[in-house]
Amino acid sequence: MNQSISRFQDVHMHACAVRDWNQTYSQISAGPLESSLMQLKSTHAHVFREQISQRVVQHGEAPKGKMCFAIPAAVSGTVRMQGREADANSLFVLRGGEEFMFHMPMGMDMLSITFDGELFESALEAMPSPGDIRTLLRQPVIKVPSQRLEECRDQLLALFSSALAIDAPDASDASSGTPDLERDLEREMLDGLLGLLADPTCDRNQRPGSSTQSFIVDKCHRLTVSDAANAPSVIELCQRLQISRRTVQNSFRTVAETTPVKYLRSVRLNGVRRELMATRASDLAIGDAAANWGFFHMSHFAADYQELFGELPSQTRRAGR
Known part of the structure; x- marks a missing residue:
């Protein structure tokens, strides 16, 4: 083995x-x-x-x-x-x-x-x-x-x-x-x-259904990563899904224990991190990787990145290092 x-x-x-x-x-x-x-x-x-x-x-x-x-x-x-x-x-x-x-x-x-x-x-x-x-x-x-x-x-x-x-x-x-x-x-x-x-104690007829709240979170996740450079805002997601902002807020609180803004920003920051770790610094600049995931204000991006991962994007280990 x-x-x-x-x-x-x-x-x-x-x-x-x-x-x-x-x-x-x-x-x-x-x-x-x-x-x-x-x-x-x-x-x-x-x-x-x-x-x-x-x-x-x-x-x-x-x-x-x-x-x-x-x-x-x-x-x-x-x-x-x-x-x-x-x-x-x-x-x-x-x-x-x-x-x-x-x-x-x-x-x-x-x-x-x-x-x-x-x-x-x-x-x-x-x-x-x-x-x-x-x-x-x-x-x-x-x-x-x-x-x-x-x-x-x-x-x-x-x-x-x-x-x-x-x-x-x-x-x-x-x-x-x-x-x-x-x-x-x-x-x-x-x-x-x-x-x-x-085992006979295991219920054969159980049919746990998918919750609406989970569907909303997962749909927002997929919509965000499908066009990361132009990631929709929470308001735009509400409009696409034809639901209220409160419904979206409650869904993320229940499923992910955070707000939709923080969750979707975290997903995008993870996308940047994966790109940085997969490329050489000479092949992809940090600003370009950030733009690929919809981050265009570099000081805000760097602060959010450091808060989530505990390091600045410039400190992330790149390929070939």
């Missing part, structure tokens, strides 16, 4: 280190960020645990041909996945190629497991009632009885920790394990998750 343990002070670097996922992470709450990412990659599964100190929104696409699950190890605030409200008693599900939007609170601790689709389908077919489980898996957020989820979470975390420790307790990047160990890990994790989904 290939394993790695990494720590970051930048959410973009963290997101880039998550293998096989096409996604962006945007830091929403202001201040220095600390994160850790522990990963195990076997032949047919990818298991990773991530802890991030600041509030973050994830936007991207699940790996094609995979079946993806996540279980929160610790939750300290509002969580929204695909517009559904979630808590510590939730199991998150994504199918390969599915676009997603996930709002993580400060201090989120998450265990994610991605299986090859064929392996998962084969294991599912061997279950007593695969059709019932397939129906349940149509939901991106599955509410599970707390005691049963806690048992499954403890089992999966123990399996992950044990596998991660094999041959490399202090490794920063190493390959270890045998084919038998890989298969045992994949099988035990599959059995744990499928056992949870097949």
Whole structure:
């Protein structure tokens, strides 16, 4: 198995280190960020645990041909996945190629497991009632009885920790394990998750709907990044969505625990930061990167950037340095 343990002070670097996922992470709450990412990659599964100190929104696409699950190890605030409200008693599900939007609170601790689709389908077919489980898996957020989820979470975390420790307790990047160990890990994790989904205490008829407030926040997010250089104002977003400013304000407060102005500005500032980190200073000036994301008043931009990330844009590490 290939394993790695990494720590970051930048959410973009963290997101880039998550293998096989096409996604962006945007830091929403202001201040220095600390994160850790522990990963195990076997032949047919990818298991990773991530802890991030600041509030973050994830936007991207699940790996094609995979079946993806996540279980929160610790939750300290509002969580929204695909517009559904979630808590510590939730199991998150994504199918390969599915676009997603996930709002993580400060201090989120998450265990994610991605299986090859064929392996998962084969294991599912061997279950007593695969059709019932397939129906349940149509939901991106599955509410599970707390005691049963806690048992499954403890089992999966123990399996992950044990596998991660094999041959490399202090490794920063190493390959270890045998084919038998890989298969045992994949099988035990599959059995744990499928056992949870097949448990009779798990409500088969749950249909948690996407909230209007989450739809508003996610729509505003997408409209902002789709034409970042000409990012619409909050008033323009209200006009496009044909809703009141108060409705927008309340939606952002509920979903992201901040104002629409601060949230959307943070998303754009993250866009500038990603551009700066991906380019050489000689190839892209800070002012041009800022303009690409709709910032034209450089002193205001620099102050907002420093407030969010704890450093000036001129201090951000550029490519090639």
